[in-house]
Amino acid sequence: MNTPLDPCNALLLDNQMCFALHSTSLMMTKTYKPLLQELGLTYPQYLAMLVLWETDGITVGEISARLLTDPGSVTPLLKRLEAEGLLQRIRTKADERVVELHLTAKGRALHEQAKTIPGCILKATGLPMEQLEEIKQALVTLRKHLRESLDND
Structure with missing residues (x-):
């Protein structure tokens, strides 16, 4: 069985953390766009x-x-x-x-x-607030580690 870190799978697009973050960011921005156009x-x-x-x-x-x-x-x-x-x-x-x-x-x-935007975004995610908070905290931690890694170079 191949794992994501196997050389056979290491460069598959769907195994890339960067693509998961990038594509999710694109979808989030697209979700915000009509709400922000009103403003x-x-x-x-x-x-x-x-x-x-x-x-x-x-x-x-x-x-x-x-x-x-x-x-x-x-x-x-x-x-x-x-x-x-x-x-x-x-x-x-x-x-x-x-x-x-x-x-x-x-x-x-x-x-x-x-003030209505956060509620609209919450609804669009289809996730409970608690799960979104966990995801956000995981991303903040990831960002912190990446920043520290860059600072150590």
Whole structure:
């Protein structure tokens, strides 16, 4: 009997953790898409807004750290959110290189509209909340180990 780590099976697509994660991520994003279109947001914009709804007034560096991305890639996204009137980017007086992000009234109002999204996603998964929480915790642990592995290189 072949196991997933047998040389015969090691490179089969369906045995790849990376493909399971990637394809699930694609399906999750597709599930979010129509819900977010009603809010006028893309999925990356929604993630940024989640951080801002949680912590208004954070810096670009802080939001990029929370989103596990670099500031250069999050800046265009933030500029689009600013153009939509959802946030303001304000340079700090103490250090003009530091940009703080502040929600506008429109950005805060969008938070109320977004409150239905988690329930819609829960329903779409067909899984009980307890099982989803276990999966999420397993993924967070996996991410932590992968990050540590990269840091040790």
